[in-house]
Amino acid sequence: MEPLQTRTPKKNWMIHPQWEDRLKWAGLLPFARLVEARDHISRLNYDAALITCLVDRWRPETRTFHFRWGEMAPTLQDVSMLLGLPLAxxxxxxxxxxxxWMHNMDARFQGVRADVGPMTFAAHGPRQAWLHEFQIEQFGFPDVPMTAVQITRSLEAYLMWLLGKTMFTDNHGNTISARYIPIAQEIAEATEAEHIIQRSWGxxxxAATYRGMCKGCQLTSHGSGIVGCPLLLQLWSWARFPIGRPEIRDGSWPPDELYDAERIDMPTFGSLWTSRKRHFGHNQLRNCYPAFTEQFDLLLESDVTWEPYSEDHRDEAYPGGISNMCTRDWAYWMTKAKIIFDIFVEEMSQQRVMRQFGQRQLIEPPPPTVPLPPRVHA
Structure with a gap:
């Protein structure tokens, strides 16, 4: 088999300073910083081979990865610590x-940028190439100031990219789903925090990633893709396993970095590998799917970092602290509530991942008392 494809962006977007308040109100600012194009980093390199090796070990029956020494799975704690997304x-x-939506969106963007024609779209949503015309550098930023209308509409286009290409990659290759338009418009046009619905993005x-792995582990055709949030899977693997992990040459976060006064705009734990201040060793090979598969088969229990977010690890990686969004919703990390994205309802098996929280895990955990009926998962 060949590695699954990731429908992820080839280039990241820059963030306009006047977007920050609205992104903060929506709970998206730490994640936006994580995938921001800054300095020499204009994109994140997704490792399709590594992600596919994880999907190969995913079991839909238990919602966990199965390894030779036990089970593991991404949890709400990982989403908080790595991505900084709110759970409440x-x-x-x-x-x-x-x-x-086609007529309305075309009317909103009409004349925002002189060199851009009418909106191009497919049945699923606006085309990515058209949305990219509203990146802030296309307006000449930072040399040319942008109007309030340009800032608002470019933020709406950015949010479509953020939702459809990084958080929920259920896109159709060259388009972004029109289902995200109402949310993007709401956030972009907000003038106060109260105008934005507080959503459980994390x-x-x-849930979208769980569903993507449930689908992905059953795909066999050439060119099959993984949906959900591949970034979460990649950062989760790097935080816990040595396989495919980039070498970080600079191990400390610069103390003179300027942060938000409320500590929201500080780095997430996932920034350990995506920060502009990090320099990776460029010694990784391409087409590592067979090699990664063998390494996961031979991986020992002692090689696993079971608790990567301990205070010692945090202080070593970020002596200046991390975003308070990473720990704000800690009370939800072990919730037994079902998690939802769109029409998908997923269930977490806490008894199968207790070791990831430093607790005792049964060798044969009991099945859930009220499992989801097959009709719901279908």
């Missing part, structure tokens, strides 16, 4: 595109 809030879904990302 309204569920994301069910999602549905609004009637007449649980939605985890």
């Amino acid at each position: 809030g309204e569920p994301i879904g069910p999602l549905e595109e609004t009637v007449g 649980s939605a990302v985890l």
Whole structure:
């Protein structure tokens, strides 16, 4: 078999300073910083071979990865610590595109940028190439100031990219789903925090990723893709396993970095590998799927970092501290509530991942008392 494809962006977007308040109100600023194009880093390199090796070990029956020494799975703790997304809030879904979205969106963006023609779209949503025309550098930023309308509409285009290409990659290759338009428009046009619905972005990302792995582990055709949030899977693997992990030459976060006064804009734990201040050893090979498969087969229990977010690890990686969004919703990390994205309802098996929280895990954990019926998962 060949590695699955990741429908992830080839280039990241820059963030305009006047977007920051609205992104903060929506709970998306730490994640936006994580995938921001800054300095020499214009994109994140997704390791399709590594992600596919994880999907190969995913079992839909238990919602866990099966290794020779036991089970593991991404949890809400991983979403908080790695991505900095909020867990408290309204569920994301069910999602549905609004009637007449093509005409309405075309009217909103008409004349925002002189060199851009009418919106190009498919039945699923606007085309990515058209949305990319509204990146802030296309307006001449930072040399040319942008109007308030340009800032708002470029933020709406950015949010479509952020949701459709990094958080929920259920896109159709060259388009972004129109189902995200109402959320992007709401956040972009907000003038106060109260105008934005507080959403449980973190649980939605985890639910979408669970569903993506349930689908991906059963795919066999050439060119099959993994949906959900591949970034979460990659950062989760790097945090816990030595396989495919980039070499970090600079091991300390610069203390003179300027951060948000409320400590929201500080780095997430996932920034350990995506920060502009990090320099990776460029000694990784391509087409590592067979090699990674063998390494996972031979991986020992002692090679696993079971608790990568301990205070010692955090202090070593970030002596200046991390974003308070990483730990704000700690009370939800072991919830037994079902997690939701769109029409998908997923269930976490806490008894199977207790070792990841420093607790005792049974060798043969009991089955869930009230499992999801097959009709719901279908």
